[in-house]
Amino acid sequence: MSFNPKHILGIKNLTADEINFILDTADSFKEINTRQIKKVPTLRGKTIVNLFFEASTRTRTSFEIAGKRLSADTVNISASSSSVVKGETLEDTAQNIEAMHPDIIVMRHSASGACDYLAERLNCSIVNAGDGTHEHPSQALLDAFTIRQHKGDIKGLTVTIAGDVAHSRVVRSNIHCLNKLGANVRITGPKTMLPPGLEKLGCEVFSNLNDAITGADCIMMLRIQHERQGKTLIPSLREYSRFFGLNDENLKLAKKDAIVLHPGPINRGVELSSSVADGKQNVILDQVENGVAVRMALLYLVAGGEKLQDE
Amino acid sequence: MATEKIEILDTDGVNRALTRIAHEILEKNKGVEKLAIIGIRTGGAHVAAQLTEKIREIEGEGVSHGTIDVTMYRDDLGARSNLAVGHTDIQFPLKDCKVVLVDDVLFTGRTIRAAMDAIMDIGRPDSIQLAIMVDRGHRELPIRPDYIGRNLPTARNEQIEVEFNDQNKAMAIHLFRA
Numbered sequence: 361m362s363f364n365p366k367h368i369l370g371i372k373n374l375t376a377d378e379i380n381f382i383l384d385t386a387d388s389f390k391e392i393n394t395r396q397i398k399k400v401p402t403l404r405g406k407t408i409v410n411l412f413f414e415a416s417t418r419t420r421t422s423f424e425i426a427g428k429r430l431s432a433d434t435v436n437i438s439a440s441s442s443s444v445v446k447g448e449t450l451e452d453t454a455q456n457i458e459a460m461h462p463d464i465i466v467m468r469h470s471a472s473g474a475c476d477y478l479a480e481r482l483n484c485s486i487v488n489a490g491d492g493t494h495e496h497p498s499q500a501l502l503d504a505f506t507i508r509q510h511k512g513d514i515k516g517l518t519v520t521i522a523g524d525v526a527h528s529r530v531v532r533s534n535i536h537c538l539n540k541l542g543a544n545v546r547i548t549g550p551k552t553m554l555p556p557g558l559e560k561l562g563c564e565v566f567s568n569l570n571d572a573i574t575g576a577d578c579i580m581m582l583r584i585q586h587e588r589q590g591k592t593l594i595p596s597l598r599e600y601s602r603f604f605g606l607n608d609e610n611l612k613l614a615k616k617d618a619i620v621l622h623p624g625p626i627n628r629g630v631e632l633s634s635s636v637a638d639g640k641q642n643v644i645l646d647q648v649e650n651g652v653a654v655r656m657a658l659l660y661l662v663a664g665g666e667k668l669q670d671e
Numbered sequence: 672m673a674t675e676k677i678e679i680l681d682t683d684g685v686n687r688a689l690t691r692i693a694h695e696i697l698e699k700n701k702g703v704e705k706l707a708i709i710g711i712r713t714g715g716a717h718v719a720a721q722l723t724e725k726i727r728e729i730e731g732e733g734v735s736h737g738t739i740d741v742t743m744y745r746d747d748l749g750a751r752s753n754l755a756v757g758h759t760d761i762q763f764p765l766k767d768c769k770v771v772l773v774d775d776v777l778f779t780g781r782t783i784r785a786a787m788d789a790i791m792d793i794g795r796p797d798s799i800q801l802a803i804m805v806d807r808g809h810r811e812l813p814i815r816p817d818y819i820g821r822n823l824p825t826a827r828n829e830q831i832e833v834e835f836n837d838q839n840k841a842m843a844i845h846l847f848r849a
Contacts, residue, residue: 362752381755388740388756397792402743430743657756660743664753 367479367486368658370495371536379540383505385657386650392429393652403432406463406663411454412489413439413469418624418648419489419498423466426655432663435462450474451481458482463663467491472529485662493529499623500533502654504541506647507578510619515542520572520614521563522604523582523631524553524593530623531582535561548572549582549604552593569604576614580621581606581631597630607633611641619643675848679805679831680821685841688820689718692802693725695818700769705797707735707768711786712757714775717839718804722773735768737761744785765794771818775833775841777803780814805844807831820844 363381371379392400408427412420420436427434437457439445444453450469457465464485467475472492479486490496507514519538525531525547538545545563547554548571558565566572573579584600594600606620620642626632636642680688700706703726710719716738723736740757742748772786787799802818807825821844825831830847 362754364753385756388758389743391759392743395793400743400792401788402748660756661753664748 363661364664365662367475367488368497368662369475369479369486369488371497371500371533371540372495374497374536374540376540376542379501379504379537382501382654382657382661383508385661386501386505386653389656389660390650390653392656393649398429399431400429401431402660403427403430403663406432407461408432408434408464408466408659409457409462410434410436410489411457411465411467412437413444413450413467413474414490416468416489418651419468422648422651423487423489423498423655423659426652426659429652430656430659432463432659450478454478454482458484464659487658487662490529493527493532495533496529496623497533498651498655498658499530500537501658502647502651503530503534503580503621503623504537505650505654506621506643507543507619509646509650510643511577514538517543517577518546518575519543519578519580520546520548520576521580521582522548522569522572522606524584525549525558525582526553526555526593527585528582532561534580535563539563546572546576550594550600569606570610570613573606573610573618574613576618578619578621579606579611579614580623581626583623583625583627584630597627601630605629605631605633606636608635608639611636611639621647624648677846677848679823679844679846682842685804685820685843688804689721689725689841692818692820693722693729696722696771696800696802697726697729699800699817700771703730703732703734705767705769707737707763707765707770707796708773709737709739709761709770709786709790710773711782712738712740714833714835715773717835718775718802718833718841719773721840722771722802735763737763739786739789741782741785741789744789746781746785759789759793761793765790765796768794768796770796770799771802772799773802775804776831777801777806777814777816778809778831780810780812783814784812804833804841805831 363378424434466487466489468489469491472494474491475486475488539562547563548566622644628634708719708723710716726734738760740759742754742756800817803816804820806819806822832845833841834843836842
């Protein structure tokens with residue numbers, strides 16, 4: 361098959377075949393990252409603007425490295441150092457950037473739907489690097505890639521996602537992605553952090569962590585997002601850690617060969633005990649490594665294809 | 672209009688051509704030392720595997736063997752729909768190797784250009800030679816094969832196909848004329 365997306369805005373509108381095509385493409389790009397000369401000429405002459413309105417280390421660096429290894433020219437703009445602080449609107453900022461003819465804008469924004477909004481208004485391709493509490497497609501894809509790397513087929517696996525579900529775009533993208541690939545998705549977290557209607561997305565909801573991870577193949581721990589919530593959702597971090605933190609004891613309830621994922625940055629001692637964060641079962645650094653390959657695949661697929669031919 | 676299918680080489684013919692190429696490679700390179708056979712995905716990779724096997728039979732000694740995917744190095748990306756990117760698998764250092772690049776059909780030479788760039792990005796071989804099952808002409812770049820299974824002048828609208836069986840062994844070569 362061939363897959364020529366103009367934008368990557370979310371997982372929701374992708375088919376299982378398209379997701380697998382992205383993962384297969386990423387698999388081929390992965391080899392480049394282990395070479396001595398980590399560069400191929402695939403996107404030579406393309407310009408990629410990383411437009412980040414929210415803080416990010418992993419995602420922005422990963423997209424930047426991905427673009428550079430494909431020989432694209434990458435430019436980083438972060439909100440704090442841009443005209444946004446002078447009061448420019450998102451659309452004005454984006455139109456000004458587009459006037460410089462980039463081929464792809466990779467954007468992170470605190471408003472859900474910001475990427476869709478720009479995709480309707482600009483001519484260049486948009487890749488969503490996280491919009492509000494909506495989607496974070498590249499993260500879900502690198503999670504799926506990492507699970508596939510460790511477990512082979514994703515179909516039939518039980519994946520538990522635990523933590524601050526209400527504020528997490530990673531969860532939404534992951535639920536769509538894992539469901540489409542045939543995994544059984546379990547969700548758990550404090551009641552105040554579980555939005556209503558999760559069952560409708562096709563997952564099982566648990567009120568306590570131990571039940572949710574019993575027999576699981578993969579456990580995905582989420583970060584408590586201090587920046588997106590008041591202090592009202594949980595009484596204290598210590599209590600959260602006690603009931604929803606993963607440690608050596610409760611990890612034994614999962615399958616023996618279960619893997620632990622985390623989108624980063626981790627809050628050591630909160631959602632993950634230090635021993636689990638440094639343990640053999642965690643694949644957090646694999647996730648980061650695979651992130652570059654997955655993002656190379658996304659940039660390649662978005663930039664390639666007939667649609668971008670300049671006439 | 673019906674397409675005419677003409678057999679250029681049958682299974683025995685393919686086999687003899689491969690055996691001859693294997694001997695020529697060994698003769699020119701004086702054995703297998705520092706020799707590396709690298710096939711271009713997908714047809715060339717199958718032919719390269721067969722050549723590697725032949726060389727082993729003749730010399731009684733194995734030879735380094737790899738596969739390269741040139742999609743990332745194509746000069747027409749963006750002018751056509753996205754192609755699946757295949758795996759490049761070269762598990763040995765290329766430094767000082769005498770690389771024999773293998774493809775099934777040589778046409779414009781653009782694939783070979785891409786493959787040479789891809790190899791140079793992975794390492795710096797001592798030399799690169801080119802082995803081809805069928806040279807059908809119409810070169811657009813200054814590229815010339817060192818080992819040729821069959822020289823076959825063709826018209827541009829004709830097609831050459833190397834037929835492989837389920838074990839990826841080349842069985843026959845056909846020309847299709849519209």
